[in-house]
Amino acid sequence: MSSTLTPQEIVESLDRYIVGQQDAKRAVAVAIRNRWRRQQLPEKLREEIGPKNIILIGPTGVGKTEIARRLAGLVNAPWVKVEATKYTEVGYHGRDVESMIRDLVENAIHMVQAEQTEVVRAEAERMTEEQLLDALMPGAGEILDDSGGPDDANDRRHRSREKLRAQLRDGKLDDRNVDLTVEQKMMPVGMMATMGGDQLESEMQGIMERIMPSKSTTRRLPVRDARTIVFEQQCEKLIDKDKLVELALRRTESNGIVFIDEIDKVGSAGYGPDVSRMGVQRDLLPIVEGCTISTRHGQVKTDHILFIAAGAFHMTSPNDLLPEMQGRFPIRVELMDLNRDDFVRILTEPESALVKQQVALMSTEGVTISFADDAITEMADIAIRMNTSGQNIGARRLHTVCERLMEELSFDAPKRSGESVDIDAKYVRERLEAIVRNAELGRFGFHSLKEGAE
Secondary structure, eight states, rough: OOOOOOOOHHHOOOOOOOOOOOHHHHHHHHHHHHHHHHHHOHHHHHHOOOOOOEEEEETSSSSSHHHHHHHHHHHTEEEEEEEHHHGGOSSSBOOOOHHHHHHHHHHHHHHHHHHHHHHHHHHHHHHHHHHHHHGGGHHHHHHOOOOOOOOOHHHHHHHHHHHHHHHHHHTTTSSSEEEEEEEEHHHEEETGGGGGGHHHHHHHHHHHHHOOOOOEEEEEEEEEHHHHHHHHHHHHSSSSSHHHHHHHHHHHHHHEEEEEOGGGGSSSOSSSSSHHHHHHHHHHHHHHHEEEEETTEEEETTTTTTTEEEEOOOSSSSSOOOOOHHHHHHHEOOOOOOOHHHHHEEEEEEETHHHHHHHHHHTTEEEEEEEEEHHHHHHHHHHHHHHSSSSTTTTHHHHHHHHHHHHHHHHHEEEEEEEETEEEEHHHHHHHHHHHHHHHTTTTTTTHHHHHHO
């Protein structure tokens, strides 16, 4: 399943969540559109066209990860974020690089399972209701006043069941206990501990799930808790597991996105453990070039998975990567540093902007807050000053600013229900002066406990 969104539509959608970085948005939009274009070609030619992988170059906190994450959600593609520094070549301590594909498959399984659950939801809910009614019927007489009458036993039972159904739907029976049978796989204690390596563990777990017997246990639970368990059991019966896995594997191969962060950390700069760095690249290379990976659900070809790598490249450049690796990432996009105007926009414009989040959170306590324009500007200025004085973490600094600004109000909110709070520049300065001073002292080697905790 490939997205039919045009590049313009993809960029416009990303603009709803991410400020600026138009070059990066355009690059990923074209990469996604090329997937759709490839699907329109004859099969023979289609197999020859691989994805144009991308390297996003820019400092931390400018939107590299967010672009990849939002992109995957936009086109309903399975995705996984990994850090290149977590992997080492065989023989060094670290994770097997192939585990990123296994993680991607697991994410695809969960995604397809959620979709299939929606397909069978109506029938699963009907079956759940019937099972709960079966469990509740022995106690029907205790909660129903059924005067009997000329109806025979079956009619009375039917009327009782329907009255009970109405109560169940209204939530009046949520606290009532029912006996529920739950099946669990009997995995021998210590078996998983004896397995070695990501691939062996993944394959063995799949085998064990198929061959190990199930153990039935009876639990007494309130209806509200039993309903969730029974619904999951009914969905499991209704969903074709083989079809689910097949769809997930197909979606992984054709639509999967792997985001490899800190790719610059495994580039050679003529210093440090270059052997380990080069080894990581060599292990990554076959996966990016296209190979077949064994997973607990089956074989996965990586030929058409889109890889997006990212790094700050402060001490290195993309040219320090292996030539073969460079060739597999033909698209390079540089993301720009964020300025004060960008911070103002980030605080206010996106659908999930931090200021909008704070307004919504306080509304749950009955507290109405409003941010003046000068308050937004002051917050942006403070974030810029803190990034300049200390470590530059880009837009992530705004999270610190918002949390510290709202700390006192958030703590007192339950007892301030019904109040309205206007936040202006003075309000911001009064509550953030301390952390700004601490950040500036940090330039000279002084750290307060508060700044250290940040």
